[in-house]
Amino acid sequence: MPDKLSFSKIFNDLDKAIRITQKRNAVIASNVSNVDTPKYKPKDINFKEALARALETDNQLNLTRTNPGHIHMNMRNQGVETFEEKGEWNGYNWVNIDKEMTKLTENNLMYRQAVETLLRKIALIKEVIKEGGQ
Numbered sequence: 001m002p003d004k005l006s007f008s009k010i011f012n013d014l015d016k017a018i019r020i021t022q023k024r025n026a027v028i029a030s031n032v033s034n035v036d037t038p039k040y041k042p043k044d045i046n047f048k049e050a051l052a053r054a055l056e057t058d059n060q061l062n063l064t065r066t067n068p069g070h071i072h073m074n075m076r077n078q079g080v081e082t083f084e085e086k087g088e089w090n091g092y093n094w095v096n097i098d099k100e101m102t103k104l105t106e107n108n109l110m111y112r113q114a115v116e117t118l119l120r121k122i123a124l125i126k127e128v129i130k131e132g133g134q
Contacts, residue, residue, distance in 0.1 A: 007121065007125065010121055011118065011121065013055060014114050014117055014118045014121075015118075016051065016054040016055065017051055017110070017114040018111060018114045018115060018118070019054075020045065020047060020050045020051055020054065020080055021047070021107055021110050021111035021114065022111070023045060023080045024044070024045040024047060024050075024080075024107050025104070025107055025108070025111070027043050027044060027045055027082055028044070028100055028103050028104045028107060029104070030043070031043060031044075031095055031100045032095075032097065032100050032101070032104070034093075034095060035093075035095045035097055035100075036092075037093060037095075038092060038093060039092075039093055040093040040094065040095055041084045041085070041087075041093070041094045042084070042085045042087060042094060042095050042096075042100065043082040043083065043084055043085065044082065044083060044085050044103065045080050045081070045082055045083075046083070047107070047110065050080045050081070087099070
């Protein structure tokens with residue numbers, strides 16, 4: 001059983017969180033860019049559910065392909081799923097720019113936290129290597 005606190009697991013988990021926030025940022029930016037599109041319904045990604053699904057895949061078998069012609073084991077849908085948000089009709093579409101900007105700010109904070117944590121882990125490894133060489 002792999003150690004739940006190993007550096008590789010932490011790096012892998014932080015990478016997944018960063019990728020999900022990047023995808024969510026693109027979805028929210030699309031909503032903002034479509035603020036003037038008639039009848040446009042905004043979309044979003046549930047970060048907590050997407051991250052939970054991504055972290056569950058660590059418990060799956062990871063097989064290595066020895067030939068490019070082999071079938072991928074990752075045939076299940078591991079992509080991040082978007083959903084249409086429920087909102088109020090503003091007479092033109094369902095986009096609320098204030099709500100979208102709030103989501104964008106919240107998503108940016110989650111992204112920055114994951115990146116900062118990753119940088120701290122890297123700094124810790126660098127310190128261990130530096131001290132080990134003395």
